[in-house]
Amino acid sequence: MGFAISDELLGTVAPIVVYWVYSGIYVLLGSFENYRLHSKKDEDEKNLVSKGTVVKGVLLQQTIQAIVAILLFTVTGNDDGAATVSESSLLVLARQFITAMLVLDTWQYFMHRYMHHSKFLYKHIHSQHHRLVVPYAFGALYNHPLEGLLLDTIGGALSFLLSGMTPRSSIFFFSFATIKTVDDHCGLWLPGNLFHVFFQNNTAYHDVHHQLYGSKYNFSQPFFVMWDRLLGTYMPYSLEKRTSGGFEARPTKDCKDD
Template sequence: MNATLQLMNNSFDSLKKKDPFSDEILALWVPVASYWLFSTFFHLLTKANIPYFEQYRIHSIGDMQKRNKVSMARVLSMVALQQLIQVVLGILVLHPLDPVSYAIREENTINSITAFFFNHYHSIHFAHILAKYIYLVLLPCLQFLSAMFIMDAHQYFFHRLFHMNKFLYKHVHSHHHRLYVPYAFGALYNHPIEGFFMDSLGAAIAIEVTRMTPHMSMLFFTFSTIKTVDDHCGYAFPWDPLQFLFGNNVQYHDIHHQSYGVKRNFSQPFFTIWDKLLGTEMSIKEAEKRGGFKKNTT
């Protein structure tokens, strides 16, 4: 216990000395800021009640007010608590980088890759360009994609466990399902235990396993936060890139919040692979047959 407290004290002391726009600090506050900004956008869109956008709403405002079993004030307070835990975990997990040491390591790695390709192609210029492309473009892309798959696997099995175990569902996961009609601010509304084990810990494991830099960690966690908010926004926009590029989108997740799909579509936040492999997927067509996604009026 004392060792943990000492670690936290050392981490916070180090944090105080950091530039708020350094990669390590950005990785802590940018995902949080993105949640509030993106959710506020959808909240204002709902309040504006613009006919063009309302045609894409999955549920009516009246349905939202009638069916949801938790106040927005409660939702926002629980989200703030989860994000506080998330920031503390981030302080403990993120590895501060010494710019000089990092630059030397980067140069040495690029030089090693360059030497490898020079032995094959006998062109130092081509070998160096290829090495920089691999290190600065290909490797980060592979890290990002790998982190997406790791987070998906982590969240699928924890999410399914929270549903299949009656005790965990009743006392933990049922909090999130008080939102029968999801909305953006409710994307991170969870019991703190679920928020820690499924969301914060899942991201931390993905970042740690792929050995992302703090800068890459910030990009990954911000993207996953925005994706999660979009999955709960309540609008099925055909031109939303997050919705037409990913099968796991706002309609896919909305099925899971309905009584007919509560034990289906556990996958989140990116792909539907685990639902397909393990037979827990409910398609939008199947949901429509069960009365889902009817045109709503406000």
């Protein structure tokens, strides 16, 4: 008799496994200096938190996310993948994914922006994430636990509920969202990266936000840049080659803090 794993369990565990496997690949690729947005030396010297602390912080957030996911699946009481033919169609899945992406982006933009403009919230909560001046892949979910709950966990719950997706659909959506978030923080500009082809919101775009000059810009995450463009917080940039190897995202206009 085979051991069956429920969709709810997979929906809880899969994004965590994907996070560490995918970020591990980027850690290996980070040894190639010609693909980096910052040098390895800058990563070691400019960041204000140790990698060990980052790992512990991410594991804490993932534990909270797992607990909330289990509670959410229990409360919603979705059937274990017993979707009708119409519910499993590609058209319905596409609608659910797009809805979930828009909900997640909208929630995270306004919460993220508020955490930057509230001096109290930035100092005591959001500044923890910005201790990574030079972002790297497995630091994508390094946040204050309260921020992780507000931005990522609640944002994910809302996208799940409002899109109407099933636990089975959520396995794919949240694994995809996890890969995208890791990619945005990887600090690498790799040739042929499809995320850079299909999304303006990419690792260079988010790297601008992590620099001092971009701290009040490029709040959008993880998919689109629409809210930044609509509300005047979009900072354009150009990708230039560094003389020492690799690339650098440089702003193409002067912006002042609000």
